[in-house]
Amino acid sequence: MMKTPNKVSLLFSVLVIFSCSSAVSAREHDNFLQCMSLQSNNNTSISNVVYTPKNSSYLSILNFSIQNLRFETETTPKPLVIITPVHESQIQPVIYCAKESGMQIRVRSGGHDYEGLSYTSEVPFVIVDLVNLHEINVDVEKKTAWVQAGARLGELYYRIAEKSRTLGFPGGVCPTVGAGGHISGGGYGTLIRKYGLAADHVIDARIMDVNGRILDRNSMGEDLFWAIRGGGGASFGVILAWKLELVDVPEKVTVFTVARTLEQNATNIVERWQYIAHKFDKDLAVRVFLRRVNSSQDGKRTIQASFQSLFLGGVDRLLPLMQQSFPELGLRREDCTEMRWIESALYIYGLPLGSLDVLLNRTQANVRYFKAKVDYVQKPISKNGLEGIWKRFYEEDAGEAEMLLVPYGGRMDEVSESSIPFPHRAGNLYQIHYMVNWDEEEASERHINWIRRLYSYMAPYVSKSPRVAYINYRDLDIGVNNKGNTSYAQASIWGRKYYKNNFRRLVQVKTKVDPSNFFRNEQSVPPFYSWTKNGKYDFLGKCYTLLFDSYY
DSSP: OOOOOOHHHHHHHHHHHHHHHHHHHHHHHHHHHHHHHHHTTTOHHHHTTEEOTTSTTHHHHHHHTOOBGGGSSTTSOOOSEEEOOSSGGGTHHHHHHHHHHTOEEEEESSSOOTTOTTTOOSSOEEEEEGGGOOOEEEETTTTEEEEETTOBHHHHHHHHHHHOSSEEOOOOSOTTSBHHHHHHTOOOOTTHHHHOOSGGGEEEEEEEOTTSOEEOHHHHOHHHHHHHTTSOGGGTSEEEEEEEEOEEOOSOEEEEEEEEEGGGTHHHHHHHHHHHGGGSOTTEEEEEEEEEEEOTTTSOEEEEEEEEEEESSOHHHHHHHHHHHOGGGOOOGGGEEEEOHHHHHHHHHTOOSSOGGGGGOOSOSOOBEEEEEEEEESSOOOHHHHHHHHHHHTSGGGTTOEEEEEEOOGGGGTSOTTSSSOOOOTTOSEEEEEEEEESOGGGHHHHHHHHHHHHHHTGGGSOOSSOOOOGGGOOGGGOOOOSSOOOHHHHHHHHHHHHTTHHHHHHHHHHHHOTTOOSOOTTOOOOOEEEOTTSOEEEOGGGHHHHHHHHO
16 A cells, blocks of 8 residues: 655655755756857857856846736746846857757747746746847838847837828837737738738748758758747747838827727617728728726726727828717727827827837836736627626626737738748637736636636637637737647647648648757647657658648
């Protein structure tokens, strides 16, 4: 009969495991630093961008780009080394030495990864933080821009506006998001209905592959170029820079935000919005924020729907469009403000209008704990369904939760699902972005459980077979890889939710460019492996295409 271990033996076991783990980490750490010293040919400049826990600046460098306090706790796994290269060439020895010492690499451009995968890992790892690679070169005549991966979106918009009042870029609304990760996941903002995704406008790129080679579109080939525009660059190498095609915007745009509570007929207005928002003129995008507020009438809790819009034109053209298409909202001229497109970047994100310099801020003002999820809606949700959402927002654990409804249609209906890896195009009325925020670590479990319950409730109303998701709103709840190598079947659990049928081609590209699966994380695209007779993985080599097709 097996004996139950006592507390002393359990404690001893834990201490032994911890000691062994620490010893392994220390050995890998020392091997990596020694390798870096040799590979850098005694170049003292590399030492200026290497940080270990012994450096006084280590924690400040680590925490500078952390945008979710869930991953800034004492128990969060920390990197053994942080590298902040000031030149692309300083990344090559990091890749070589990480392979030699058995460490993983996590690449961080802005730190907005919802699950912290760009700066955390359960195995020994080094962070390559691209914070210093943020050069932006705008060519107004050619309507293009080269943007290094560490540049923030706010910086990009600012540099475009410095040179032109009539050029913009269809990226996200948060100015501190890094260009490297945002665009590699697809990326979208208020110009989505007019111009589609950020990744739709990439015309060249620079990436460092697993062998330390720097490749552009011509040398990487069209398969890899396809994969990194929406397939998540971290699976394939280190994204260094993007060449972007800029888009035309008018001298004058119009914005508005109109809020309606349940007492002001919000349920009926939201229901109506579902039927028409995707059919609006391409120049018009009206998104909806749903949140719990206190009623101005009696102070009781109610639900507020805030309809926020960017219109690519003046108010005189907007008002007739809204009156014809969406009279239920009751938009008035005094609700609208005309401004430059660059000013709308401030307005949409809730920054004060005035100096554009705020777009150059590289850190977010209010970093909190949060958990987020995403869904896609193909059929309008009934009033009963909406009222079920309101009921859950009244729960105490909802805290400061919100849902954002982003309309589709327009350009998104015109691009093929396989044009780039991002597949969520025609057939979607809108996207739902769920988020719950809180301020105390002790409250994490109950708020995360709340958003998971809401997500479960929404299952009948959203996409099915699979219930799809968006890689830029990463969610580890939908499935994860093994810590080592992962089978195609296991990775498909989450892979098809992000990429649908495009996941197959992503795995093929990965198998060609990184067969050893060096660039990996909990939701990285794996190469295709088969099982050997002794139960171990075996890379299929040159035969993978034929075997992959028959397996699939």
